[in-house]
Amino acid sequence: MRSKIAKYLSVILCFILASCGGQTKKIDGVSFVASRDAIDAQHIQPVINLNANYASVMPFGFIRDLKHPELIFNTERQWFGERVEGVKQYIKVLQDHDIQVMLKPQIWVWRGEFTGQITMASEADWKTFEKSYSNFILTYAKLAEQLHVSLFCIGTELKNFTHERPQFWKDLISKIRVVYKGKLTYAANWNEYETVPFWSDLDYVGIDAYFPVSDKKMPSVEDCLAGWEKYKPEIKALSDQVKKSVLFTEYGYRSVDYTGKAPWVSDRNMKGVNVKAQYNATEALFKTFWNESWFSGGFLWKWFHDHDRVGGENNTMYTPQNKPVEALIKKQYSLNG
Template identity: 25%
Template sequence: MKRARLPMLAVLPVTVISFVVAVPFVLGDHPLQWSSGSPVPHLVLDGKEHTRPAGPTGGDGRTAAAPSTGPELAKVDKEWKQGMPQWGAQIYWEDNPRHSLAYVEKQARLHANYLVGLHANSVSVSFPFFTGNRSSTKITRGARTPTPDRLARVLEIFHEAGLRTTVRPLMDEHSLKAEHGWRGSIEPAGRAAWFASYEKFVTPYLKAAQSEKAATFVIGTELNSLEGDPHWETVVNDAEKLFSGEVAYDANWDNYVRGPVVMPVSHLGVDAYFPVKAGDGASVDTLAAGWNRWLDRKATGPLPKITVAEAGIGAMKGAYHAPGDFSTKRAVDPRVQATWYTAVCKVVQERKMSGVYWWSIYFDDDPNTAPDDKVASRLDFAGRPLTEKAIRACFTSDYAGPGPQTTS
């Protein structure tokens, strides 16, 4: 049976609060994207390449666990059911085809156990796909795009742990070298050709998501310039023929607050990097108020049909004005990150939102080790005790969730 969709997911503002923050932020504000096929990945930020220094395992600033049969799989205390909050994290996976399936399985178990230890009930697997320049009409799998079969195995392990699973392809930005080279600014020379190529790419991943009973497939993320295009109708219709779960779209925070996000999907997520003008010692209430001023530009009151698909901030001084800044390495201050996480969780609960996914954990990392702050992104949260304490407090709160939702 065809599920009801939300043709216009973002409601018009009920109350608009004038709130202008004259602060810098990362355009598009997806906090990181690394290029494929290099042992020392390159970062593209505002059209400029940056190099991510190689860590002990070749580029992630952490020590990855050695391949093994892996730990015994833990199990969530309470599996997610419809209407409950989604408490989770984004796992970002740039696959290395030289890694054995045993290594992939071991890493999946490692992350599942870590998430269960945080009392998460959900996980989203983000992975890269590739294009040419901003006008390209061709979508491809790169060397570091997981194959559908390997993705299916990872989903299977997460499912065995009792975690709700989301599949989330994410356009890599390395080739978008022009000014404002961000996935949200692409302008394909032929849109029909672009959408045909994109649908061909996502089809086997939709099948993998269906085979492993994923709950959500995110059909697009932060594609501002393509939102509202009529070609999405065909892509989503065909996706719903292959995948019986929820077909979603994740909007970037700037477009979300700017106006209606018109996408023919069942659910809307927001990659939420709202800048807040506040000092390092700001309270949870101050930060939560800053978030609410941004959200109120869309609508006041509960937002039960919205999921915070990404939230995160650097564990460093001066981070509140640009929470998506992943490249700057100011003095480490774990309290800044932990307080932000607590404030976000407070907003999610008070606004009756569907849940939150923290950005992010690299698939090849060992999340049980502290990040090497000489090379790692300040946004890394795994291995930071204060932030992990804040996450556990959030995920074990008495928030029952938004309740079952109907679409119209």
């Protein structure tokens, strides 16, 4: 009888927390990079070992340049993990291992030009691009519903597109809501999130959190904590204003010197390996946000399927795999219980 009463009280408590907008668990996620190959249990076990409870799956659409109005996606020329067939397979394997999914379709511009600068040259081109983008997003929104995906991201770092065509985005969100019943977010770049015009229509304020937090070659945890003092109140103010919790749709640091100075820079000219700087910056981010009630968690950038062959202490890129920071993330993600 006592166990039944305890179980009943637990259910009531969960109902009260849900009714009040409370959240008992953070989203402790990884950005699971698409590859040429299918995945299986051996590729998911390192994610489980990290104590992650979410993974973002990221299919791609491609445009030729920043003004090109036709978005190409789901073609045989793309890697398996970048198209519909691969997305289905990735999601099913992740879900089979109790990892929830954020489906996050993204645009890649040829030669890696920044998506935030996409701007069409004419009204006719905008209409063509909008139709193409809607087809891309709604294809994956329907797939997300079919596979019971928990969270769907409607776009990533599209500053000009969102600012110049706000009504399109309002209409697109309405269309997504018809075919997909889960939670929605948008992945705003760190320097655009305050001006996104449709946060009230979504479920989370999504931010790709590459905020500059230290100019030092070897930033300490304290340096990075000080760097966050400028941004944290602004992020919380927006959360309060739109009455939505904040989700870091991407976060992470490269294992290089000056990692906190311009965390969005991904070119290979930065060659000074510094795994301690990556560790310190990540620790400061966790200390700044993970205990806040208005903060829902985030997705680590980035995680590759073939764990034993990537990262390592001589690697200068974002992945934490096989670096000291991996143990820090594992510890932080274990706190969800």
